[in-house]
Amino acid sequence: MMNYSKNKSLLIGSAGLLALSAYSQEHPNVIYVFPDQFRNQALDFWNEEGFKDKVNFRADPVHTPNLNRFAKESFVLSSAVSNCPLSSPHRGMLLTGMYPDGSGIPLNCNSNRPVSSLRTDAVTISDVFSRSGYDCAYIGKLHADFPTPNDPENAGCYVENSKPVWDAYTPPERRHGFNYWYSYGTFDVHKQPHYWDTNGKRHEIKEWSPKHEADKAIEYLKNENNVRNREKPFFLMVAMNPPHSPYNSTEDCMEEDYNLYKDIPLDRLLIRPNVDLEMKKAADSRFYFASITGVDREFGRILTALKDLGLDKNTIVIFASDHGETMCSQGTDDPKNSPYTESLNIPFIVRYPGKIKPQVDPLLLSSPDIMPTILGLCGLNNRIPKSVQGRDFSHVFYRKGIKRPQAALYIQNMDGEKDAKGLVTSYFPSARGIKTERYTLAIYIDKNTKKVRKTLLFDDITDPYQLNNLNINRYFKVYNELCKKMAVLLKEINDPWFRDRILSDQIPYIFN
Ligand code: CA
Secondary structure: OOOHHHHHHHHOOHHHHHHHHHHHHHHHHEEEEOOOOOOOOHHHHOOOOOOOHHHHOOOOOOOOOOHHHHOOOOOOEEEEEEOOOHHHHHHHHHOOOOHHHHHHOOOOOOOOOOOOOOOOOOHHHHHHHHHHHOOOEEEOOOOOOOOOOOOOOOOOOOOOOOOOOOOOOOOOHHHHOOOOOEOOOOOOOOOEEEEEEEOEEEEEOOOOOHHHHHHEEEEEEHHHHHHHOOOOOOOEEEOOOOOOOOOOOOOOOOOHHHOOOOOOOOOHHHOOOOEOOHHHHHHHHHHHHHHHHHHHHHHHHHHHHHHHOOOOOOEHHHHHHHHOOOOOEEEOOOOOOOOHHHHEEEEEEOOOOOOOEEEEEEEEEEEHHHHHHHHOOOHHHHHOOOOOOOOOOOOHHHHOOOOOOOOOEEEEEOOOOOOOOOOOOOOOOOOOOOOEEEEEEEEEEEOOOOEEEEEEEEEEOOOOOOOOOOOOOOHHHHHHHHHHHHHHHHHHHOHHHHOOOOOOOOOOOOOO
């Protein structure tokens, strides 16, 4: 086990530099790239040899040449889950290792929802990396804070004029160990993004945001303008907004990418049998897939820079997303927030040359597991805070242990009570569910009666496109078994369904 206090004192002494480079050797750099709304199915390699026999779905007909190459060098998860598949709640889980009730972010953050904001006292992954001697950088979309009127250039004002306000500026005291900052809250004009830098200066940009963010990431890696401490290992998060909506025109993506898809008939683009081609949104798939290809290229540019700088060997690179995108599957207008596989299943691809063997693995990784697992991958497992509810599965990647999750929770929350000003003061836990290797179950309750409003139950082995919602009365044994597993997990995380004994006639919580 590392002796951190000893290490710290060495950092200050004359042997400081030596100690630091030894530390960098021992603890790899980490780059975590997570575009928004990038579904796991939108990865071309799932149709290729070595991958297609590991999943029971066909990949979307997308061009992702860089991710294809990257996947062949990586440990690729086929079944990673975004437990609460919505922007802010996922980001809260990712940053804190806690489920939405613990992270402080049960709902998407906007100025109407003071109830949903990253807890200032939470110990985040960047706090841990920073305290462990890492240089920490955040580039791109944060969307984890309740916007307040704190515009650095307009004291006392919000950073945008909209009701409610979605975008936000994150002041230094809320940056949780990130010493390099180039970020915004949430903003969806993809070719006119803006960012606040480390010093709070706003930058208006006139180019596609993933391209600009890749440039900034490369600048950080090259250490132009001495933005990072070269002697420290680094932890860099790059949060791209596309392929998030809007995806309606070449204002949202690059024309060169759109040209790849513009002449393809929709029934050859939206190939999932659960798709409704009559939906107005169907034509958007061309722009969605164009955004996927653009993100692929920008991710590839970061990888090339890493290699050119000789940093690739000692850097763990992870490609993931905050949630998926239904894109006309299941006939739903909601791209996310549902338990459907297009929304729930995210990419999770980890490359660590020479240390992690490339392979495909069905690990049911949950969003709160990401933080402890990354810390574990870096040899910092003894620094995982007590507050973390997720688990460290780094041993799976290193093939050093067999313990695996049997299930992952599905969580959906809605606005709860509102005060006289219309501000949301509580949240309503509208649905809970569970994903196992075989099944997906979601139970929706009525806001007033707290009784079952709707259930979704799919056999993901025999019905990979989730075309048959199984009747829980006919499949009561399966249903009961899944409820039993849910009861254990909901208790473990002290979920409001457990605390309020919701559906305790069906979900056998154990109280003691
Ligand atoms: Ca999102």
